[in-house]
Amino acid sequence: MMSLVQDQAKIDGSSNAASLFDEMKLFGEMQNNKKMINSELWHACAGPLVSLPQPGSLVFYFPQGHSEQVAATTRQSVNSQIPNYPNLPSQLMCQVHNVTLHADKETDEIYAQMTLQPVNSENEVLPIPNFGHTKSKHPTDYFCKNLTASDTSTHGGFSVPRRAAEKLFPQLDYSMQPPNQELIVRDLHDNVWTFRHIYRGQPKRHLLTTGWSLFVGAKRLRAGDSVLFIRDEKAQLLVGIRQANRQMPSLPSSVLSTDSMHIGVLAAAAHAASSRSPFTIYYNPRTSPSQFVIPLAKFHKAMYTQVSVGMQFGMMFETEESSKRRYMGTIMAISDYDPLRWPNSKWRSLQVEWDEHGYGERPTRVSVWEIETPESIFVFPNPSPERKRQCIPLPGLTGSEFGLVGQSNTYQIPHLGPESIVKLQTQFKNPNSRLGASFGCHQPVYSSILQNIQINNVPTNYLMAGSNISNSNLATKHELIQRRYQPLVLQSTCASGKTELVNYESSMNQIIPQNHNIKHTVSDTTSSDESDLASASQPSEKLEHQKMQSNNTSIEPEINGSAIINPNDLPDCIDSSNVEKVSDWLMQPSNYETRPDALFLSASENALGILEPLDCFQEFMGNTDS
Amino acid sequence: MMSLVQDQAKIDGSSNAASLFDEMKLFGEMQNNKKMINSELWHACAGPLVSLPQPGSLVFYFPQGHSEQVAATTRQSVNSQIPNYPNLPSQLMCQVHNVTLHADKETDEIYAQMTLQPVNSENEVLPIPNFGHTKSKHPTDYFCKNLTASDTSTHGGFSVPRRAAEKLFPQLDYSMQPPNQELIVRDLHDNVWTFRHIYRGQPKRHLLTTGWSLFVGAKRLRAGDSVLFIRDEKAQLLVGIRQANRQMPSLPSSVLSTDSMHIGVLAAAAHAASSRSPFTIYYNPRTSPSQFVIPLAKFHKAMYTQVSVGMQFGMMFETEESSKRRYMGTIMAISDYDPLRWPNSKWRSLQVEWDEHGYGERPTRVSVWEIETPESIFVFPNPSPERKRQCIPLPGLTGSEFGLVGQSNTYQIPHLGPESIVKLQTQFKNPNSRLGASFGCHQPVYSSILQNIQINNVPTNYLMAGSNISNSNLATKHELIQRRYQPLVLQSTCASGKTELVNYESSMNQIIPQNHNIKHTVSDTTSSDESDLASASQPSEKLEHQKMQSNNTSIEPEINGSAIINPNDLPDCIDSSNVEKVSDWLMQPSNYETRPDALFLSASENALGILEPLDCFQEFMGNTDS
DNA sequence: TTGTGGGCAGTCTGCCGACAA
């Protein structure tokens, strides 16, 4: 697809412009006096939850968040003496001029530099040439390992996890005795490292020997640090590191006092805001508590998602193994985080409580755009038709069956397959998520959302595949939805190839239907191939149903999508990820880690699999950066 | 002297207050969560030219200089987009609240943190308790060595310069075979290092062996870096390092953009200025091109020193061996450094040209308080009578003979011994300083200053010691001064003990007398012991005289010392250093390095030696910090 | 006086399979 566009450009003579762009891009790199940093590797080091805005796109910049990053970096909280900047709003609409990736020469610590141009409204935005800036992308083929004492000791080499070696490294010639090869790997600074990769020992294992200790020494790696390998699009191996958070005692920068830093952040933004001149910021994903440059689409989507006290929500966090996992929490209050300095700010306006306490600290205040609610998951914009990159439908389904319903630029609710609904129900009744345990007001919210899921154009036998439920109209479908399911066992296939049984103990209590004043426009969709779907889905489920009430079957979010969403900001993969997202969110028990190689396989078994789940999900969650 | 004062304090019951101060001092240290850094070691690492203001004293803070430090640290020049801060003057009068010494945990890079409180005038200053803050002091017993390849290689140890070992290390037991001992040394962070010090080899030499390579590794020393040892007042050995300026390619901080840093500096100062609230800055002596916190005394002294285009001046720079040397230059213009943003600023208002080009870059613009002119050298405040610490007069002279003339708090010109005058003349005619070569207007300035040196109360035979000149009144003394001296050879004794001949080729051309409208109040002074002086001075000089005109013999600087000089700011050692300073400045050929162990020996031969020349000089130059 | 290199002994690095978690 992209190559076609490029070819056309060459034909109609615009290749000169293209090469000019290339030159300017090169010039930009030379200005920075450093080689361009590989985006996939950068993102791999940044972690699965980090995404950057696209140059030219619109964002909201949150000075509070920026200040938080400074505080986190200096490990000193903000001085109360910091002056107010009356001209500086709590959120500053900006156009992204420039995004460059960086890595500290010494520590390999990654960070991004962004130039932001304050704008008054979305209308005054001028297009900014992208200079061939490819969308940053989280790598698909990668692995990340926490280094052990043996890995970092001078006594030995690096023990490569078997799956990592088989997935990432070039195929070994197993006829050799022992099988071995030389790996040539590049780091963020484009330094070349050569490792001897050998398969030996009893039992046999993959090891990196010669060259490894040099790497450990140069990067000053210790046990507990992480090393990650990725393979870029040219199948080249790249290596990145993540230093563990070594507790350094409040590092003063020796350049600026922390006060001056905070003042500098605010004053620079205030000056830029008043003069409408661009300003430059650094975003340090692994230091900053939260992202503070939020795409407009993501922000607006969050603004039009109803949140209320008592609502339960999900939020993604990174695990130790650099994968994502969702934690569930409850909104305890909606209030200003800093009512004195930043009244009416949306930054961390939600005070929350987490269902789980324990490993890994989670913030007690979050921002609306960080959380997932059932409602927010069903509300997303319509993508442009060309954008279906890398979202490969399952065999037996055409792509359009996973496409977004409707053609206009309005938020719409997709059609759901029956599995989703089953899982939806299951999830909401999963006692692991403490649903209904801490607050009686949770369930009304959830059930109201359940009601608002519109199901139509779905044949009965498809909807009921693998179950003994049958119905004939929307009303009965909703009855179905509201029934009670007893312990539900989903058969899932894990990466190992073995079939595992995941037992979801689900029980539903006190489901009280509620109405939402949300209307829903539904457009046509093509009907799915029933038989394929039915055969692809083989849940061994034991279901019990309980009749529930429902009123509204058509809901329409009061959002004008075209006004809110800049087409540039539209995420890719919306067309297919929506379904996956729903099933993901719904079927995911709150204590289940979303490992990329295992997470979506059960969904796949149920004919809802997506090849690049992390990628698509990331985009879906409001990031324009894939 | 100091111990007497302390004893008295104990007697009259103020010891409780002292211990309270000690406790508060300790508390301050604990707040910083680090051990107090040894001031002498810090200053040794900072270099001989660096001094810090005293807590409680008054200073001028120069935002431009601070910004320069940021630019030097980030290695990026200031963006022209930086906003103006109309409330921020180019020089901000502040009271120093706090000065703490720091060193980077990783690199040992030293820096100082200061809290400054903007004040409107000197009258509103409240006394600030010093919490036992001892005046920082440049070490007397120290040596600094540039590390060779052998010193830093893994193959061997550290070759200790003989003199360093003999001066600093504990006496070796030379009866041992081989003589050796264990040195226990502390660094800036109070880490303990043990080195085996051994005297062996053929020929014999001092070496540090065991333990040295650990130190090299931990501090990541390379050939070209410097290591320095000092002995503190408790005779404890301390070690410091100075990393060579390794050219790192424009290090971005990953925290703040350089713009934000510059803005932060200015905005923080502006906010502090408008709110009269304290603000905190870091001063990094080895990064900052110039000191930007200037004691009021030093500033005012400079302001009342006449400078004019074409004037020649001296300015101290640090040599590679961590000693000082003076470079001579000429004022080319007096103008605003940054007329747009900082009109009428005194910061780098002098555009200069240097007599020597070559090794080591020197700035083309300097500030008035950085330079030495003949006039500025003779203008200094009167010290409080108690302050004569560590300034030990030579045998044959009583301390009062080196005391400042006069009792009031006014700037005064001291009495000069004849040697000084001879050297003064010599220096001005030294062709090495290109006097009169580049600008015809130099000499009038100099000769006018010569005229303004008042010489009285000096017996003729003393004045003329070692020469065949005689006179009987002031007028003839001035005639003497203005005579032409042909090649003058000063006999000086170097540290080696060998006598060297320093040949000053001096010739005077076109001396045109000029009047200055400066009056001079002179108070009594005790007469010197003529015979001792005469015998102590043994120059072998060949002098030729030329009659010159002179008018004013009594000059009085139009300065009210008590109004300008805060008594807290008065430097120590003024009483004796003045004479030394003059002789130093005068006899110093511009290409002569002021090595502390050799510099003042010739002066000493001429009965003008001072035991702690660097220390005294530093104070004299306007720094309240010794 | 001191920087560098050769000689040499003792230590450390780094590759191997064994073993166990």
Add this chain to the structure above:
DNA sequence: TTGTCGGCAGACTGCCCACAA
């Protein structure tokens, strides 16, 4: 499947003096 250990060979560190600058 992979973390750590003992064994072992070879490389490196670090102390010594010789030699020269």
